[in-house]
Amino acid sequence: MDQLEIMLKKIAPIIMNCQKKTAIPSWELDDYMQEGMIIALEMYHQILLNPPNTPFNFYVYFKVKFSCYLIDQHRKATAFKRKFDQLDYYELSETINLFDQRQNVSENVMYDLLCQEIHLFLTPEEVRLFEALKRGEKIDRNQKYRIKKKIMDYIKRYW
Known part of the structure; x- marks a missing residue:
């Protein structure tokens, strides 16, 4: 060599x-x-x-x-x-984790729209806690109850 x-x-x-x-x-x-x-x-x-x-x-x-x-x-x-x-789309392997596989496309779209609306009426601290809940993190039970009540009231009022 x-x-x-x-x-x-x-x-x-x-x-x-x-x-x-x-x-x-x-x-x-x-x-x-x-x-x-x-x-x-x-x-x-x-x-x-x-x-x-x-x-x-x-x-x-x-x-x-x-x-x-x-x-x-x-x-x-x-x-x-x-x-x-550059590509205008994501590879399927990158987006596979974005949606719940048990739901169909329309349910996933509705879920995303609802999450966007929830972000509009929650305070920044509540948004942070809401995202922590979505990730599966543990938060204080009282804070969780307040966010849940606020979201449920919103859904009952407008939906």
């Missing part, structure tokens, strides 16, 4: 680590590996053409350069002017 192949094997963990820190939409692991190896080869050829005067760690230099490159690519991919190029 020559020096270039050894270098490319040693940068794979660096690329994987950088991939975890900077997730670019629509990129897969192969994209990260390909771009990382391209950058590493460009750096390697630059070093061969212009050897540095002082010794340095190639892998540290590569990590910094590749991290900056990923940040630039992430900014380009999520730029405001490219919002129109």
Whole structure:
């Protein structure tokens, strides 16, 4: 194995680590590996053409350069002017937890509308407690009773 192949094997963990820190939409692991190896080869050829005067760690230099490159690519991919190029929908795997699976679509829509109306007439503190209840957190029994009574009165009055 020559020096270039050894270098490319040693940068794979660096690329994987950088991939975890900077997730670019629509990129897969192969994209990260390909771009990382391209950058590493460009750096390697630059070093061969212009050897540095002082010794340095190639892998540290590569990590910094590749991290900056990923940040630039992430900014380009999520730029405001490219919002129109992005998908207008959510992947099914991302939205599967948004709705109760035992209810049909119309029941879920009604539930969402009711929650929005409830947020309008509750105080900010009551909204915080209401959201805690929806997440299944424990709150004081008296506060829970007051919120429940307020919501039930609203429903009886307007529905």
